[in-house]
Amino acid sequence: MKSARPYTMRARAAGAESTRSRVLAAAVGQLKGRLRSDIRLNDVAAQAGVTVQTVLRLFGSKAELFRRALDEVLEEMRDDLDQAEPGDVAGAVRTWFDHYEQFGDVVIANLADEHDPAVAPVVRIGRERHRERVRTVLAPQLGRFSGDERERVVDALVCMSDVYTWKLLCRDMQRPRQEAEATLEMMINSLLGGS
Template sequence: MKSGRTYTQRARAESAEATRRRILLAAVGLLRARLRTDIRLADVAAEAKVSVQTVLRAFGSRDELLEVALTELLAEFGHALDQAEPGDVDGSVTAWFDHYEQVGEIVTRNLADESAPAVARIAAIGRERHRARVLRQLAPQLREVPPSRRARVEDALVCACDVYTWKLLRRDMGRPRPEAEATMALMITGIVEAT
């Protein structure tokens, strides 16, 4: 009889973990498409095809669920953005555009909603990671920059590669993606060559 009980407990644990994963994936999907402040537990539950009570049982609260979902989403973004080798300007620009084409709209909407503390924290994380990624990807180009100009050049490159630059080129000016990517690459090259 003991082996039957063990099997049942294992099956329940596996089922609970599958449900938890489904809930998490639903929350991650919603974070990609909506402002954090616009995500309700009922929305997550509906996406995951479970009850709100099941969501709460699995994660404890809406805030805890969204924190775990944000961590998962940031890891996913990081992996995608790290595909280009450091020093590969065109590859880096393509990776940024892939990212911005996927989530640029929601990122710019979140940045406009920074007065909400939870959104402000996400925006701060995004800025920190963006700067670190730009400096990582363009490290070979930055090696030749004199120390007296380094901070200014880094700031210029962070701005050139920003989501707002993508928005200006793609949404506001309506440039086709290849042209917009070439413009961002030109900005990067121009900044580095001007040092």
Template sequence: MKRSYTQRARAQSAEANRRRILDAAVTLLSSRLRSDIRLEDVAAEAGVSVPTVLRAYGSRARLIELALEKVLEGMGAELERPEPGDVAGSVTAWFDHYERFGDAVVRNLADESDPAAAPIVRLGRTLHRRHVERQLGPRLAAVPEERRATVVDALVCVCDVYTWKLLRRDMGRPRDGAEATVALLIESLLKGE
């Protein structure tokens, strides 16, 4: 009976370590380039040793891949909080996301020539476009068919992390003013102004 208890306790401890390690990698991914995350950093953040990280995930590449999946899952849920068609709510969700991850995203975009970063950047672009189309889709129905593809392209640009960076970082605009600017641009595009 004691052996069964010991094995169960070890399994629970190993699972708790796996969760802490993955959470640590997710935390680091939100503030650093993927290439800048070392196993030593993950281990320190999780309160475990590097060999424990490797026992839990096998390799740095596998850990980072799983952490990225978790980050993207969380981003998707966060960004889909507002109802489709709600421009102000969608802009706020984008800004919530960019305030949290924008600087790291911009760094990853700058590192796009790195073969490890390129697939992440491509996936991010695809997901961003899909999200813009989902969130603004009900409003796009009123845009004439011959203009719709151009308007979608413009909306993807307006809602992009670079627009956030330009307003918040480069121009130093307060968040509420920056959000109002993006909402104005979206509404202007949707109304054909």
């Protein structure tokens, strides 16, 4: 009988970890397509096949669940955006457009709701990471600028590659993606002196 107990405890621990992973995956999936304020714990629990009480027992609170889910989403986004090599303007534009096609609508909705204390940190992180990505992927071209001029160029590149530029080109002007990407590449290359 004593030998069965450690096995039972390991099986329970494995089951709990599997449930935790399912709940977190459900929260991540919800965050990718909806505003956090629109997501109920019932939605996450139903998608994971558990009760709301189980979600709360595993994560303690809705805020903690979504903090962890946001970390996962941000890491996935970073991995996706890191596909372009530094200096590759076309690759950078392609990864931005891939990102915006997947998350653009949620990002724009979050920007509209950034006064909400639950949304404001997400918007702040998004802005910081976008600026960081611009600096990283266009670092070779930025090397010829210095001081205040470099910061103004980075500001301009952040504006050019912003989600609203994607929305303007692809949604409002209804340009085909290939044409929209070519337009953004032209803007960036014009500023940086590339071809």
